[in-house]
Amino acid sequence: MKKTDVNTYQHYLKVVDCQQACPAHTPVPEYIRLITQQRYSDAYMLNWQSNVFPGILGRVCDRPCEPACRRTRVEDKAVAICRLKRVTADYKEDITERLPKAPKRQNGKRIALVGAGPASLTVARDLLPLGYQIDMFERDAKAGGMMRSQIPQFRLPHDVLDEELNYILDMGVNGYFNHPIDSLENLLNKNYDAVFIGTGAPKGRHLPLPGYDDCQLDIKIGIDWLSGVSFEHISEAPKRVVVLGGGNTAMDCCRTAKRLGATDVKVLVRSSFEAMKASPWEKEDAMAEEIAIMPNHSPLEYKRNDDGSIQIAFEKVISSYDKSNNRTLTPTGEIVKVDCDLVLVAIGQDTSFPWIERDIGLKFNDWSQPILNKLTLQSTLPQVFFGGDSAFGPENIITAVAHGHKAAISIDLFCHGKQPENRPDSDFNLISQKMGMHEWRYDNQIEHHQRLAVPHIDWQQASQQLATEVELGFDEQLALQEAQRCLNCDIQTVFTESKCIECSACEDICPLDCINFIDDIHKSGDANTLLAGKLRVEKATPEQDYFISDKLHTGHIMVKDEDLCVHCGLCAERCPTGAWDMQKLILSNIEATIK
Amino acid sequence: MSYAKSTFRHPNLKVNDIGLTYRDYEGVVSTLCAGCGHDSISAAIVHACAELSLPPHKIAKMSGIGCSSKAPNYFLGRSHGFNSVHGRMPSVTTGANIANKDLTYLAMSGDGDTASIGLGQFAHVIRRRLNMVYMVANNGVYGLTKGQLAATSDKGARNKAGDISPFNEIDLCVMALQLGASFVARCFSGDRQQLVSILKAAISHEGFAFIDIISPCVTFNNQANSKRSYDYVQQHISTAAISDFVPVKDEISCDLPAGNYDDICLHDGSLIRLYKSDENFKCDDKLHAINMIEKHKVKNQILTGLLYVNPAIDTYHEVNQTSDTPLNQLREDVLCPGQRVLSSINESFR
Ligand SMILES: Cc1cc2nc3c(=O)[nH]c(=O)nc-3n(C[C@H](O)[C@H](O)[C@H](O)COP(=O)(O)OP(=O)(O)OC[C@H]3O[C@@H](n4cnc5c(N)ncnc54)[C@H](O)[C@@H]3O)c2cc1C
Ligand SMILES: Cc1ncc(C[n+]2csc(CCOP(=O)(O)OP(=O)(O)O)c2C)c(N)n1
Ligand code: SF4
Ligand code: SF4
Ligand code: SF4
Ligand SMILES: [Mg+2]
Numbered sequence: 001m002k003k004t005d006v007n008t009y010q011h012y013l014k015v016v017d018c019q020q021a022c023p024a025h026t027p028v029p030e031y032i033r034l035i036t037q038q039r040y041s042d043a044y045m046l047n048w049q050s051n052v053f054p055g056i057l058g059r060v061c062d063r064p065c066e067p068a069c070r071r072t073r074v075e076d077k078a079v080a081i082c083r084l085k086r087v088t089a090d091y092k093e094d095i096t097e098r099l100p101k102a103p104k105r106q107n108g109k110r111i112a113l114v115g116a117g118p119a120s121l122t123v124a125r126d127l128l129p130l131g132y133q134i135d136m137f138e139r140d141a142k143a144g145g146m147m148r149s150q151i152p153q154f155r156l157p158h159d160v161l162d163e164e165l166n167y168i169l170d171m172g173v174n175g176y177f178n179h180p181i182d183s184l185e186n187l188l189n190k191n192y193d194a195v196f197i198g199t200g201a202p203k204g205r206h207l208p209l210p211g212y213d214d215c216q217l218d219i220k221i222g223i224d225w226l227s228g229v230s231f232e233h234i235s236e237a238p239k240r241v242v243v244l245g246g247g248n249t250a251m252d253c254c255r256t257a258k259r260l261g262a263t264d265v266k267v268l269v270r271s272s273f274e275a276m277k278a279s280p281w282e283k284e285d286a287m288a289e290e291i292a293i294m295p296n297h298s299p300l301e302y303k304r305n306d307d308g309s310i311q312i313a314f315e316k317v318i319s320s321y322d323k324s325n326n327r328t329l330t331p332t333g334e335i336v337k338v339d340c341d342l343v344l345v346a347i348g349q350d351t352s353f354p355w356i357e358r359d360i361g362l363k364f365n366d367w368s369q370p371i372l373n374k375l376t377l378q379s380t381l382p383q384v385f386f387g388g389d390s391a392f393g394p395e396n397i398i399t400a401v402a403h404g405h406k407a408a409i410s411i412d413l414f415c416h417g418k419q420p421e422n423r424p425d426s427d428f429n430l431i432s433q434k435m436g437m438h439e440w441r442y443d444n445q446i447e448h449h450q451r452l453a454v455p456h457i458d459w460q461q462a463s464q465q466l467a468t469e470v471e472l473g474f475d476e477q478l479a480l481q482e483a484q485r486c487l488n489c490d491i492q493t494v495f496t497e498s499k500c501i502e503c504s505a506c507e508d509i510c511p512l513d514c515i516n517f518i519d520d521i522h523k524s525g526d527a528n529t530l531l532a533g534k535l536r537v538e539k540a541t542p543e544q545d546y547f548i549s550d551k552l553h554t555g556h557i558m559v560k561d562e563d564l565c566v567h568c569g570l571c572a573e574r575c576p577t578g579a580w581d582m583q584k585l586i587l588s589n590i591e592a593t594i595k
Numbered sequence: 596m597s598y599a600k601s602t603f604r605h606p607n608l609k610v611n612d613i614g615l616t617y618r619d620y621e622g623v624v625s626t627l628c629a630g631c632g633h634d635s636i637s638a639a640i641v642h643a644c645a646e647l648s649l650p651p652h653k654i655a656k657m658s659g660i661g662c663s664s665k666a667p668n669y670f671l672g673r674s675h676g677f678n679s680v681h682g683r684m685p686s687v688t689t690g691a692n693i694a695n696k697d698l699t700y701l702a703m704s705g706d707g708d709t710a711s712i713g714l715g716q717f718a719h720v721i722r723r724r725l726n727m728v729y730m731v732a733n734n735g736v737y738g739l740t741k742g743q744l745a746a747t748s749d750k751g752a753r754n755k756a757g758d759i760s761p762f763n764e765i766d767l768c769v770m771a772l773q774l775g776a777s778f779v780a781r782c783f784s785g786d787r788q789q790l791v792s793i794l795k796a797a798i799s800h801e802g803f804a805f806i807d808i809i810s811p812c813v814t815f816n817n818q819a820n821s822k823r824s825y826d827y828v829q830q831h832i833s834t835a836a837i838s839d840f841v842p843v844k845d846e847i848s849c850d851l852p853a854g855n856y857d858d859i860c861l862h863d864g865s866l867i868r869l870y871k872s873d874e875n876f877k878c879d880d881k882l883h884a885i886n887m888i889e890k891h892k893v894k895n896q897i898l899t900g901l902l903y904v905n906p907a908i909d910t911y912h913e914v915n916q917t918s919d920t921p922l923n924q925l926r927e928d929v930l931c932p933g934q935r936v937l938s939s940i941n942e943s944f945r
Contacts (some may be wrong), residue, residue, distance in 0.1 A: 446603065501630070503635060503825060505630050509600065512604070537605045539607075564603075573629065576813045
């Protein structure tokens with residue numbers, strides 16, 4: 001069979017599933033190990049390097065890493081990766097001295113950033129230390145984008161936000177606030193070497209059902225209403241509020257309404273409860289605050305009641321999925337009517353570029369999205385780059401950060417007359433963790449205890465205070481315990497064929513039956529098909545790769561299913577010849593791994 | 596150093612007829628040298644017992660002294676066990692077996708434990724046809740005492756320290772055949788498939804089953820000139836017939852694979868199927884087996900596989916007409932019938 005290519009980092013990075021799943025490839029296990037050593041500032045800086053906003057993301061990240069966490073394959077719940085990130089921010093010392101500084105002599109290149117959300121801020125952070133002049137134009141009075149205008153303070157306090165924004169702004173950004181850009185052409189005429197557009201997806205969708213005109217005054221777009229609250233234009237909500245939609249915006253709307261005085265808050269959503277877009281923990285928190293979530297309700301019409309309130313009619317539906325996961329909603333004929341005083345529509349948002357002239361060479365596709373090179377984020381106007389929600393529609397903060405890194409690399413190459421497609425790659429190193437006969441540089445004992453919950457303030461109190469953070473964060477003892485659950489997936493099992501004597505010690509000791517020695521298969525094709533029925537145990541996760549060795553001297557090959565390895569190091573401990581070694585994967589210049 | 600293995604398990608592990616996975620048959624983490632062949636034998640025993648769905652509490656592990664005799668601690672952690680004195684495992688097993696014939700006796704010995712200090716005990720337990728599986732983990736040296744040459748080493752063999760064996764070797768399989776063992780096999784710890792199927796057959800066999808298992812000592816006998824090293828055995832191994840164990844519950848499929856094979860029916864109805872690579876091989880003939888072993892030696896080859904089996908032979912209990920019920924289940928008045936019975940026995944000797 002074809003030997004696995006281990007001359008690049010691709011195979012090994014894929015084994016670090018959390019890191020691979022993080023759009024910015026944050027070195028998760030490494031920072032968790034630093035926490036176990038109580039090196040919080042180091043852990044913070046490692047995060048800051050790749051995801052830029054550890055304190056913010058440690059609270060509100062969408063956490064694509066957690067469903068990917070390998071721990072979920074051997075027990076119920078992932079490691080609390082996100083909340084451990086917050087721990088690094090909570091327990092760090094003053095790190096300002098450790099932040100990179102803009103050099104005294106600039107490199108003479110000028111970059112304009114449109115918008116001051118996480119995407120633009122990341123570009124600024126990456127380019128300032130390289131000597132670029134950064135002019136940032138923002139419509140609002142302060143930086144932060146939707147992290148400030150949309151995400152409520154009970155999830156993300158403004159002091160946390162400001163601290164991390166200031167790390168970047170203080171590096172020497174020329175900030176032009178309350179300064180909307182209304183013409184890209186004019187901006188281009190100012191002869192910037194490159195322009196980065198990070199204007200987000202600011203246009204909320206309407207739901208114009210029959211009766212809309214009559215009720216319009218009391219039907220608000222969720223994201224507009226939330227920014228009204230953030231900027232203190234709105235300070236109360238009526239008694240009965242209905243939120244339409246099932247995503248995270250809906251969850252923020254309902255929880256905010258409750259805090260502004262609403263007593264009867266309902267979220268009605270077309271989909272089933274499970275299929276709602278909101279993260280599971282957002283749903284749990286909303287329900288803990290006594291908000292009713294009513295799935296399988298499809299809205300039909302609005303009606304103004306005689307007493308001035310609004311009635312919305314819904315039809316109950318059954319959602320079903322076909323083989324390719326396409327949803328169909330089957331109406332049941334059952335009509336449900338809900339009275340309320342305010343409707344918040346949270347059914348999605350779009351990008352909006354009325355300020356980009358269509359005749360300046362920047363091409364848009366049929367959905368009014370700019371046409372971009374996915375690898376470089378360059379538009380059809382070579383000096384203009386996009387990132388964050390503005391690039392491909394709404395995503396989340398960590399994706400905006402990843403785009404920011406990518407665009408910064410492209411802009412740097414572009415400004416030096418190079419092709420942004422010809423990107424540098426990250427260097428990788430594998431460092432042996434062996435210290436002695438059976439001693440490792442990492443704690444290889446597997447902890448079996450379950451995920452620990454993050455303490456929070458009392459729910460009754462929580463749902464009354466707009467600016468009080470609900471979660472308290474892990475205390476140090478809980479944090480150290482939770483950190484022990486990490487399986488150190490960046491400590492790779494590295495195999496050297498020439499040393500193996502086929503004693504089978506590794507195969508027998510492995511608690512997860514990962515290792516197999518089998519006859520070589522003289523066929524080519526899909527590994528899953530070729531290996532079916534030939535290994536100790538049937539594969540659990542087909543997407544996970546095998547690690548296939550070269551032929552051993554007996555003609556056998558070693559096949560390791562990377563799927564369930566818990567990096568316990570027992571294979572290497574029991575190997576008499578050192579054919580297995582536990583080696584830490586280190587990627588320098590992680591930004592370059594974002595593809 | 597790790598003293599424990601994670602209790603996390605692969606979600607797709609097979610469950611056997613009594614609801615256990617192979618991991619329920621494991622013991623504590625081995626303290627033998629990393630790479631020791633004995634650990635591989637332990638793993639084979641674990642898999643064989645799991646595949647046979649043996650209830651762990653119906654197994655007794657018996658051993659003497661040596662690295663090999665330590666090994667039972669590293670398998671079948673939920674079974675009974677007796678780690679006895681050097682070379683005396685057969686006597687202790689005899690006693691246990693007489694007292695309770697309901698247990699499966701898995702005995703693990705070494706070539707030192709069996710071919711030197713325990714040779715007399717070995718001979719007699721075979722002769723007595725005890726119903727047990729007697730395994731020798733044969734590494735050619737005394738591993739535990741740092742690598743002195745064992746009596747199973749060929750004349751002229753050298754150990755790691757450079758000592759030369761001046762005498763002819765004892766071939767335990769040949770001895771077992773001559774002394775009347777009803778099941779004799781030779782295996783290699785590194786050939787897991789063969790070892791597991793032979794172990795299953797040996798356990799199912801009613802009678803004395805002997806398996807000599809070549810098991811390299813990585814620390815004291817794995818050097819370049821050794822004839823018990825992984826390299827040497829991998830290169831010089833030969834198998835006359837590949838055996839497959841077919842348990843009673845599995846129906847024999849109609850479309851049998853092509854090739855030359857023999858079926859041997861065991862006492863409990865299970866089968867050993869032998870796929871023969873050597874046309875002339877037969878395993879119901881002791882003389883033939885001894886002949887084959889010696890012929891391979893001349894060619895510098897190690898003959899492995901099932902060498903001899905006689906499924907229909909009376910065991911110790913049948914010969915001696917001992918109690919069918921284990922002694923621990925007999926009522927006190929039956930076990931100890933009292934003065935009157937004792938007097939009549941004494942009377943019979945007068
Ligand atoms: C209610 C809600 C809750 C959310 N919760 C989370 C969450 O918990 N976790 C998470 O990861 N993500 C969350 N998101 C998504 C997240 O906020 C965005 O994906 C992210 O902020 C996008 O970053 P960005 O830099 O692309 O743009 P934005 O953050 O949208 O920033 C764009 C900035 O550009 C400015 N701007 C726009 N047009 C112009 C112009 N013409 N001239 C000058 N300035 C302009 C805007 O004022 C804004 O400040 C949430 C979104 C919403 C709506
Ligand atoms: C009565 C007695 N004599 C000598 C010893 C010393 N001794 C311990 S183990 C051993 C040899 C073990 O060799 P083997 O049975 O081949 O086991 P291995 O360690 O090679 O697996 C000896 C001689 C002893 N423990 N007891
Ligand atoms: S580190 Fe080795 S022994 Fe441990 S789970 Fe992974 S492959 Fe198995
Ligand atoms: S323990 Fe080492 S020498 Fe033994 S089979 Fe595994 S890799 Fe090969
Ligand atoms: S000394 Fe030899 S026989 Fe004993 S444990 Fe080590 S390798 Fe095995
Ligand atoms: Mg020995």
